[in-house]
Amino acid sequence: MNEAPIGIFDSGLGGLSVWKEAVRLLPGESIVYYADSGNCPYGPRPEEEIIHLSEEIVKFLLKKNCKLIVIACNTATAAAISYLREKYEVPFVGIEPALKPASLATTSGHIGVLATKGTFKGKHYLETRKRHAWYVDVHIQVGDGLVEIVENGHFDSQEAYLLLENYLKPMLDKKVDQLVLGCTHYPFLIPQIKEIVGDRMKIIDPAPAVARQIQALLEEKELFASENQAGIYEFYTTGILAMLQRMVKMITDTREFNRSNFWKIGEE
Numbered sequence: 001m002n003e004a005p006i007g008i009f010d011s012g013l014g015g016l017s018v019w020k021e022a023v024r025l026l027p028g029e030s031i032v033y034y035a036d037s038g039n040c041p042y043g044p045r046p047e048e049e050i051i052h053l054s055e056e057i058v059k060f061l062l063k064k065n066c067k068l069i070v071i072a073c074n075t076a077t078a079a080a081i082s083y084l085r086e087k088y089e090v091p092f093v094g095i096e097p098a099l100k101p102a103s104l105a106t107t108s109g110h111i112g113v114l115a116t117k118g119t120f121k122g123k124h125y126l127e128t129r130k131r132h133a134w135y136v137d138v139h140i141q142v143g144d145g146l147v148e149i150v151e152n153g154h155f156d157s158q159e160a161y162l163l164l165e166n167y168l169k170p171m172l173d174k175k176v177d178q179l180v181l182g183c184t185h186y187p188f189l190i191p192q193i194k195e196i197v198g199d200r201m202k203i204i205d206p207a208p209a210v211a212r213q214i215q216a217l218l219e220e221k222e223l224f225a226s227e228n229q230a231g232i233y234e235f236y237t238t239g240i241l242a243m244l245q246r247m248v249k250m251i252t253d254t255r256e257f258n259r260s261n262f263w264k265i266g267e268e
């Protein structure tokens, strides 16, 4: 038994889509979530800067005694996971666009990937594409502006619909039938995406698969917490505390929210 918390971080609030699945699958685990909203978005930043920001967060999570760290950010995984795995002993779980299930499921032979510039630039993406999606047509689209929309909670804004239409209509024209959400912020826009694509595309959110991977790694390393009590949740942000609280409130039930504590970095 290991009662230490799991650490989860993202450039901002997007990783909460992974947090939610982890809580659902592993209710006995305590989790420390770090939202780097003050430095969000990571997507357009140079790789060295993303590595530096990620490493500072990892140091923070290690001080919180985290037994496993989840990089709930495709962009930070692409830039920093190899470096971090080499330097730190703690086990890491990363996230990358789910090209394999999309390629296996497509009947049109066309899959779409919506992600940040940083994710598409990473060698992980290129390797995964070569390994698992070589036999399909992959249509990629940088989702500029979508991360900011989610950070600000403007899900239903006109801007959100306009951007999504611009990004998704060309994919529909190309007969894309599987849409891979390659950024953890995007699942918060699934209702809006569905309004645009209807049932013409299946939307693939990798969060449940990442939660299963966390579970498998906890099992392999014998790091499970006892299941006798519910986990407690700590949330830290470099951005605006109220925005983080609002988002957590939106995705939790009352019991989970009552076990949640919030801090602004620098004021904890």
Ligand code: DGL
Binding pocket: 010, 011, 012, 014, 015, 040, 041, 042, 043, 044, 072, 073, 074, 075, 076, 116, 119, 147, 182, 183, 184, 185
């Ligand atoms: N949630 C991050 C990801 O999965 C957003 C990246 C960004 O901040 O641009 O890629």
